[in-house]
Amino acid sequence: MFVREVGMSGNSSPGSGNDPAKKRKGAKREDPADRCDLDFSADLSAVNLSLLRTLDAGDVLSVDRASVGSLEAVVCKGPKGEVIGTLAAIEGLAVLLDCLRRGVVYSAKIIRIHGATCTVRVRRTDK
Amino acid sequence: VIIAGGSYLEICSRPDWRRLFGSGLRATCAVAHLSPGAKLHTYSFKDWKDDIEHSAGAFGCEAFVTPIDQAISFSYNHPLSTARQFPPTLTRNLPLSVTGKTVLRFGFVEGDAVVNAECAVYDPQSSGPFVPFKSNGSSALHLAVVLNEDEAAATGSEAGTSTRELVERHGAEIVVIKRGPHGATVYSQDGTSSDIRPYLSDSVFKIGSGDVFSAAFAIYWAERGMDAGRAADLASRSVAQFVDGHALPLHDVAHDVGRRSAGVP
Numbered sequence: 001m002f003v004r005e006v007g008m009s010g011n012s013s014p015g016s017g018n019d020p021a022k023k024r025k026g027a028k029r030e031d032p033a034d035r036c037d038l039d040f041s042a043d044l045s046a047v048n049l050s051l052l053r054t055l056d057a058g059d060v061l062s063v064d065r066a067s068v069g070s071l072e073a074v075v076c077k078g079p080k081g082e083v084i085g086t087l088a089a090i091e092g093l094a095v096l097l098d099c100l101r102r103g104v105v106y107s108a109k110i111i112r113i114h115g116a117t118c119t120v121r122v123r124r125t126d127k
Numbered sequence: 128v129i130i131a132g133g134s135y136l137e138i139c140s141r142p143d144w145r146r147l148f149g150s151g152l153r154a155t156c157a158v159a160h161l162s163p164g165a166k167l168h169t170y171s172f173k174d175w176k177d178d179i180e181h182s183a184g185a186f187g188c189e190a191f192v193t194p195i196d197q198a199i200s201f202s203y204n205h206p207l208s209t210a211r212q213f214p215p216t217l218t219r220n221l222p223l224s225v226t227g228k229t230v231l232r233f234g235f236v237e238g239d240a241v242v243n244a245e246c247a248v249y250d251p252q253s254s255g256p257f258v259p260f261k262s263n264g265s266s267a268l269h270l271a272v273v274l275n276e277d278e279a280a281a282t283g284s285e286a287g288t289s290t291r292e293l294v295e296r297h298g299a300e301i302v303v304i305k306r307g308p309h310g311a312t313v314y315s316q317d318g319t320s321s322d323i324r325p326y327l328s329d330s331v332f333k334i335g336s337g338d339v340f341s342a343a344f345a346i347y348w349a350e351r352g353m354d355a356g357r358a359a360d361l362a363s364r365s366v367a368q369f370v371d372g373h374a375l376p377l378h379d380v381a382h383d384v385g386r387r388s389a390g391v392p
C-alpha cells in the first residue's frame with residue numbers, strides 16, 4: 001500500500017523511527033527568539049540562465065518580494081535589481097514572505113553554481 | 128492543465144537537499160511555462176499549506192490545498208536510493224474531486240482524486256495492486272496510463288503481453304511504460320507500439336524524474352494533442368533536462384534537436 005514510485009522506475013518503502021520533517025533546515029526554525037531570524041540554504045527555482053552566467057559563487061543577492069497574479073513570490077535579485085531566480089518549494093516560505101512584508105532584510109549569498117543550479121544561503125542582514 | 132497529486136517533504140542526505148515537492152507540486156512547477164496557469168489539487172500537512180500555495184504562485188500556478196494533520200515525508204540516502212516514507216502508517220483522507228478538460232492524476236498515499244476530464248493521464252505511482260482509473264468513479268473520454276516497470280509487471284503487463292491486451296487491461300487508449308535508463312515504450316489502442324529513447328544529461332538528480340515524465344507527457348499528448356509516441360519522446364527529453372540539477376520549470380522541448388540520445392532502447 002505504501003510503496004510509492006519516486007523516479008522513472010524507483011520505489012519507496014515505509015520508514016520508521018523519528019520524523020525527519022522535525023529536523024528542519026528550511027526557512028522555519030525551532031523555537032526562534034524571533035521567527036524572522038532565518039538562516040537556510042536552498043536552490044533557486046526558475047533561474048534566469050543568461051543572468052546566472054554573469055555571477056559567481058560568493059556573490060551576494062538581495063531578497064525581495066514580487067507579485068505573481070494575486071500571490072507574492074520571494075525572488076533573489078542581482079546588483080542591478082534583475083531577478084536571478086525564485087525561492088520556492090521550501091518549508092517556511094510563507095514566514096519568509098511575512099517577514100519581508102514587515103521590513104526584515106535578507107541577503108542570499110551564492111554558495112554554488114552548477115549548470116542551471118544555483119544554491120544560495122539566505123540570512124537576515126538587518127540585525 | 129489541472130494536476131491532482133501529492134505535496135510532500137522530500138529529504139536527501141547526499142547531496143544535502145530538502146524541499147517541499149511531491150508528485151503534484153513538482154509536476155505543477157514543471158509545466159508552469161508549458162501550460163501557464165496550471166492548477167494543482169492536493170492535500171498537504173496543515174503547516175505547509177501556505178508554503179505550497181505561495182510556491183505554486185511563484186511559478187504562476189494556483190494550488191487548491193486540502194489541509195491534513197500528518198506531515199508526510201520521503202527520505203533518500205542519495206538520489207538513486209529507495210525512498211523511506213514517514214509516517215509509515217497514514218490516514219486515508221476523503222477523496223478530492225477534480226473536473227476539467229485536461230487532467231493529470233497521480234496516485235496518493237494519503238487519499239485519492241476522483242477525476243472527470245475530457246482527456247486524462249493517470250500515473251498511479253504504486254507498485255502495490257494496480258487500481259484502475261475508473262474504479263473510484265473517475266471518467267475520461269480519452270485516457271493514457273503511465274506506469275513504471277514494477278507497476279507494469281504487477282498488472283501482468285510484462286514483455287510478451289500483446290499491445291491490444293495491454294491497453295484493454297488498463298481501459299486506456301494509450302499505455303506508456305517507463306523503463307528508467309532504457310527509455311520507455313508506448314502502446315496504443317490501434318495495436319501499435321513504439322520504443323522511446325532516453326536522452327543524455329550532464330548529471331543526474333533522479334528524485335522526481337518520473338513525475339516530470341508524466342507531467343510533460345500530459346502536456347504534449349493530452350493538452351496539445353500530439354501523437355503519443357512524439358509526446359513520450361518529448362517527455363523523455365524533458366526528463367533529461369530536469370535531472371540535470373532538478374531544473375524547474377521545464378522549457379518547451381518541441382523544437383529541441385540538440386540533445387543527444389543515450390542510445391537505442
